[in-house]
Amino acid sequence: SQQGEEDPQALxxxxxxxxxxxCSYKTxxxxxxxxxxxxxxxxxxxxxxxxxEREKHSGRLRVTxxxxxxxxxxxxxxxxxADTASYFCATDSNDYxxxxxxGTTVTVRA
Amino acid sequence: xxxxxxxxxxxxxxxxxxxxxxxxxxxxxxxxxxxxxDLGHGLRLIYYSAAAxxxxxxxxxxxxxxxxxxxxxxxxxxxxxxxSQTSVYFCASRLLxxxxxxxxxxxxxxxx
Numbered sequence: 001s002q003q004g005e006e007d008p009q010a011l012x013x014x015x016x017x018x019x020x021x022x023c024s025y026k027t028x029x030x031x032x033x034x035x036x037x038x039x040x041x042x043x044x045x046x047x048x049x050x051x052x053e054r055e056k057h058s059g060r061l062r063v064t065x066x067x068x069x070x071x072x073x074x075x076x077x078x079x080x081x082a083d084t085a086s087y088f089c090a091t092d093s094n095d096y097x098x099x100x101x102x103g104t105t106v107t108v109r110a
Numbered sequence: 111x112x113x114x115x116x117x118x119x120x121x122x123x124x125x126x127x128x129x130x131x132x133x134x135x136x137x138x139x140x141x142x143x144x145x146x147x148d149l150g151h152g153l154r155l156i157y158y159s160a161a162a163x164x165x166x167x168x169x170x171x172x173x174x175x176x177x178x179x180x181x182x183x184x185x186x187x188x189x190x191x192x193x194s195q196t197s198v199y200f201c202a203s204r205l206l207x208x209x210x211x212x213x214x215x216x217x218x219x220x221x222x
Contacts, residue, residue, distance in 0.1 A: 030208060031208060042200055042213035043200070045212065048209075088153070097141075097143065097168065100145075
């Protein structure tokens with residue numbers, strides 16, 4: 001069964017706008033990771049946040065983690081057409097294998 | 111750098127046939143994984159391996175067999191393919207527990 005669930009399922013934004021997606025999970029975690037998947041391709045690791053961290057940045061990406069609410073958010077700032085993809089959160093819960101959510105599909109309109 | 115490669119990229123097979131999907135990584139990563147991706151289900155773990163000769167079942171292992179005689183290879187075999195196994199299959203690896211995964215490009219398998 002999936003540990004993480006993303007919200008919303010789909011998101012459409014204008015180029016230059018920010019995109020925010022959320023992930024909720026059920027059990028305690030070691031870390032939470034976000035991945036991007038372009039159409040027809042494999043998943044690409046974007047960022048990892050550990051359970052003792054609250055916020056992390058990587059370029060235009062900002063990830064937050066609230067372990068008390070068992071939730072995380074991914075913010076993509078100043079979106080570009082190349083950001084059009086599906087985004088997945090994945091939780092690592094002490095057993096070295098990741099559990100993925102169903103993903104958020106982001107469409108960036110020119 | 112080759113990284114992690116999957117073959118074939120596309121495969122059509124008939125119900126009841128045995129088919130093997132290949133996965134090869136060039137980094138000597140300890141951990142390797144097989145996932146299937148289906149619309150509405152996200153990625154589901156089929157089998158994983160912590161090292162050569164160590165494999166374990168994931169969430170949806172029925173109908174699949176894996177082996178890992180060498181660290182770099184982790185083939186997935188469908189013993190008798192069924193239509194419900196039509197899916198996109200991804201292989202992934204990670205060096206250490208707690209690292210991010212690196213994924214292959216996937217194999218799109220159609221069982222007719």
